[in-house]
Ligand SMILES: Nc1ncnc2c1ncn2[C@@H]1O[C@H](COP(=O)(O)OP(=O)(O)OP(=O)(O)O)[C@@H](O)[C@H]1O
């Protein structure tokens with residue numbers, strides 16, 4: 367860099383400048399940092415929530431992959447397969463003394479609630495030691511509230527099929543909470559043996575495969591080549607997975623739009639700098655400085671401010687995001703009904719790609735708009751400094 | 756005719772300004788003015804206020820165009836040069852001092868001079884050496900790291916002289932350089948200016964209405980009736 371540009375840039379950055387100039391620079395950095403951190407926080411929030419919802423759905427409702435098979439068959443091996451569980455499912459009506467609710471009953475084996483699934487829900491077991499002969503089921507706290515029952519209460523489970531109505535009394539052996547009421551208000555767990563024994567023909571039996579999300583399609587392909595009928599949880603819930611993806615993209619689009627506005631704001635900042643420094647720039651022109659040397663100095667100063675702010679804002683946004691879970695837990699504990707469609711308990715994930723998109727859009731938009739706004743530097747007449755006095 | 760030894764050569768230069776911002780009949784300031792500044796010569800321009808002294812200086816320095824006539828600097832016609840070339844010319848071959856010192860506020864005395872040196876093509880280190888040397892010539896060795904707001908009017912003007920001369924220009928354009936100083940300071944700056952101009956063999960185009968100041972030059976021209984007359 368030209369030594370003239372470098373000296374001007376340093377001074378514009380407040381290095382070796384007076385306190386007022388330094389304060390202005392810091393003020394601008396704080397302002398842009400704040401905007402960026404809010405963008406980053408919002409994007410992390412939305413992505414983490416939608417991935418949280420997706421995870422809950424995949425892990426508790428359908429598995430990443432569902433395999434439909436006639437009988438127990440040997441499964442294929444794949445390094446990215448975590449578990450394969452045999453699951454039975456019926457749709458049934460659940461009756462409490464006062465209310466009833468259509469539910470999806472999943473019969474699962476002991477091994478079903480492995481660590482990754484347990485991470486998705488909190489289970490409260492009955493403390494009642496005296497064994498009951500009744501079959502135990504596990505319903506969500508949401509459903510328990512709706513049916514006005516509590517742990518150890520009895521419920522009637524009624525399967526409606528074409529040929530018959532069969533009812534079975536059972537007892538609430540445990541309550542669970544996923545934090546996502548859309549999912550757990552109609553999902554009931556019980557022993558697979560119990561379900562098969564009771565409802566025999568009405569039970570749909572399939573296998574739930576847990577795998578890594580990014581290998582979903584390859585694993586599915588492998589199963590299909592091996593002759594299985596496989597559906598992903600996304601195919602099973604097209605509306606939900608579509609909505610999650612759309613909302614992520616929509617929020618990203620909004621964030622990008624805000625980043626563009628912010629880039630424009632940064633160019634206003636550089637315009638203001640030039641406006642304030644008109645007399646100085648005129649003097650520089652008078653003593654023979656080339657306008658592009660002056661322009662480069664201002665551009666570099668503003669872009670250093672922008673880059674520092676983007677870095678700080680991103681770090682701050684991530685830091686804020688990490689403080690979210692306890693905050694959300696407090697909000698969730700208040701159980702506002704308006705929030706019941708939202709998941710308030712999810713791990714924070716930093717969407718590196720999305721954040722890079724936001725940061726690079728902000729950087730590029732400011733780089734270009736600052737460059738354009740600095741064209742006015744060339745228009746400052748060297749003589750204007752003489753006329754100012 | 757322009758001679759090859761002429762540094763600045765104005766031939767039949769005319770300049771008018773619009774009467775109002777909206778235009779109207781233009782007011783003629785200069786009409787068919789001829790002026791030659793030879794190397795190492797000091798020329799004074801005097802005249803009444805508003806007679807066009809500053810205008811003439813700015814035209815001669817290429818800071819302002821003229822309506823008619825030719826302006827030469829060394830072997831080039833200023834009217835045919837682009838802004839880039841004019842800037843380069845100003846940075847290397849011309850120095851400027853005005854009534855206001857026009858120092859950059861955020862920069863120290865030394866940095867103000869270094870900046871001019873770097874614009875003139877010096878590296879950072881060279882610029883520093885040159886700046887310190889010339890600032891000691893104007894008696895400001897002890898004020899190197901003072902900012903303009905920490906300097907007196909006379910000191911600021913001495914920094915401006917140092918800045919104007921740091922690139923060893925061929926000519927110094929000075930427009931009322933002592934106009935805003937008290938008598939004592941004015942005399943001191945005046946002495947300094949002449950001693951440096953003579954010592955470094957720099958040509959001087961000095962605009963002033965102070966006749967005793969003008970008399971120290973080799974020639975005195977006066978603008979009257981839109982033209983120049985030699986009065987000394
Ligand atoms: N950019 C301009 N636009 C319009 N009129 C101008 C412009 N510059 C100068 N003038 C006019 O031209 C005339 C000459 O101005 P100039 O500044 O050259 O006078 P001067 O001799 O330097 O006066 P002073 O001694 O007061 O500095 C003045 O009447 C002034 O109003």
Ligand SMILES: [Mg+2]
Pocket residue numbers: 808809810930
């Ligand atoms: Mg004047």
